[in-house]
Amino acid sequence: MRFETKVIHVGEEPDFREGGAGDVVVPIHLSTTFARLRVDEPTAGYEYSRTSNPTRDALEARLAALENAEFALAFSSGMAAETILCLSVLRPGDHVVTFDDLYGGTRRLFDRVLRSSTGVEFSYVDARSHENVRAALRDNTKLIWLETPTNPIMKLCDIKAIAEIAKERGIVTAVDNTFMSPFFQKPLDHGADVVVHSTSKYLNGHSDSIGGAIMVSDEKLYRALKFSQNSVGAILSPFDSYLLLRGIKTLAVRMRAHEENARLIAEHLESHPKVERVFYPGLQSHQQHELAKRQTSGHGGMLSFEIRGGLREAKSFLEHLELFALAESLGGVESLIEHPALMTHASIPRAEREKVGVGDNLIRISAGIESAEDLIEDLDAAFGHVA
Ligand SMILES: Cc1ncc(COP(=O)(O)O)c(C=O)c1O
Known part of the structure; x- marks a missing residue:
């Protein structure tokens, strides 16, 4: 089956x-x-x-x-x-x-x-x-x-x-x-x-x-x-x-849609002047893209990126989003965004967090299955509030 x-x-x-x-x-x-x-x-x-x-x-x-x-x-x-x-x-x-x-x-x-x-x-x-x-x-x-x-x-x-x-x-x-x-x-x-x-x-x-x-x-x-x-x-x-x-029951159809949106968002962010780095295994630029292709049949709906600047820029971006919910968790049909250092990973001491790369400018996205155009417009509007 x-x-x-x-x-x-x-x-x-x-x-x-x-x-x-x-x-x-x-x-x-x-x-x-x-x-x-x-x-x-x-x-x-x-x-x-x-x-x-x-x-x-x-x-x-x-x-x-x-x-x-x-x-x-x-x-x-x-x-x-x-x-x-x-x-x-x-x-x-x-x-x-x-x-x-x-x-x-x-x-x-x-x-x-x-x-x-x-x-x-x-x-x-x-x-x-x-x-x-x-x-x-x-x-x-x-x-x-x-x-x-x-x-x-x-x-x-x-x-x-x-x-x-x-x-x-x-x-x-x-x-x-x-x-x-x-x-x-x-x-x-x-x-x-x-x-x-x-x-x-x-x-x-x-x-x-x-x-x-x-x-x-x-x-x-x-x-x-x-x-x-x-x-x-x-x-x-x-x-x-x-x-x-x-x-x-809808896992297969949802996962395909999550992946498509995550890919479009990752590609958009990669070319954005206010973005330092994007982490998504489906991108050619991901250090382990070849392993991803071998081990998984797709690249999923999760990605993270570093915004240029630090905590101030990250906060100002996150607090100006309208469609993305600023929330912990992931994997739902709605798009979520969060700040790992202050939210999901806040229980890890700063030095250990930073050692593995979770800095103050890191932002994590769970791409939902809404229209990718709407999601990208929302991200771009929030970038507009970052000095
Ligand atoms: C990768 C991963 N494993 C485990 C957990 C814990 O699961 P739960 O919140 O259902 O207890 C989470 C929660 O965010 C997670 O992201």
Whole structure:
């Protein structure tokens, strides 16, 4: 089955079993508990909705299919998914190697929650070179954590090359695939063991549901994740599961539209006199454009750029936009714009932020699917307010 068909049909086959109404859309099963006829087994397969729920099951079947995985789990947020993954694969004293340019919330989880509560150590490396990843490995390294492209500088890493290094040593490779979505990139196909998503972004696509997901093919790892998720209770609600099932149906058409707008905006910005540099993997000028072409089937809807000047110019530009919402998050149908240093990445100390390139003149765009002409006119009008 092709991707465009999977997003619509997997997990939502009409139910013609006895009692089933043949719904084309999976019902929202709100029941917290499920009655049984006999003491020693759940009659219809369900016990309690924290453990499993029919609406969430339908969603998880679809999520697994999209990443070519055997299993998927849906969580209450992307951060909940990340936390459960770390709690499931790491033990006190273990070590993690991760990209030095990461979503700020992930870095906060690693440095300010997990490091102190579990004693796990984290090494941040420039994973654009897989040799840097190899050099950072220790005997106690248990996990390699990657984003590609990274948030917000759009750096890439070679999933296949890194997963090969990890496999030689029995280390788990996890990829946060939020930016590309499975429409453009499938990390498991390149050898990664785990895919993580903030479904709050492209998968849901409408900025109205916070959620997270993990996709894996290894059954032992899936069982460990399921056990931790059920024990902690970090599950997606039935209503959000429904919203996500609904949002995913248009993933393929949305991603094509996001990409087209991002490309047009990136090309426009690249030739703009008030722009210093543009970071978009689809541009010839992107340092890793060749890797992008090899690893992904498209370049997505995210880009960032440096405005000429500093904080004053960035603020004045951002505060004069009319159509772009000045907001955190990404991946919705509406265009969003933000200032990483003061917004999404504010929790990272300035020196570390600047080391990876997140300066005061960096601006991140999540290109929506409105008319590209309207978006470009809005950007140009705001540039007009920058001295
Ligand atoms: C790349 C990436 N991963 C993970 C997260 C966290 O997801 P959530 O906000 O759903 O907890 C985000 C949120 O912005 C993100 O951008």
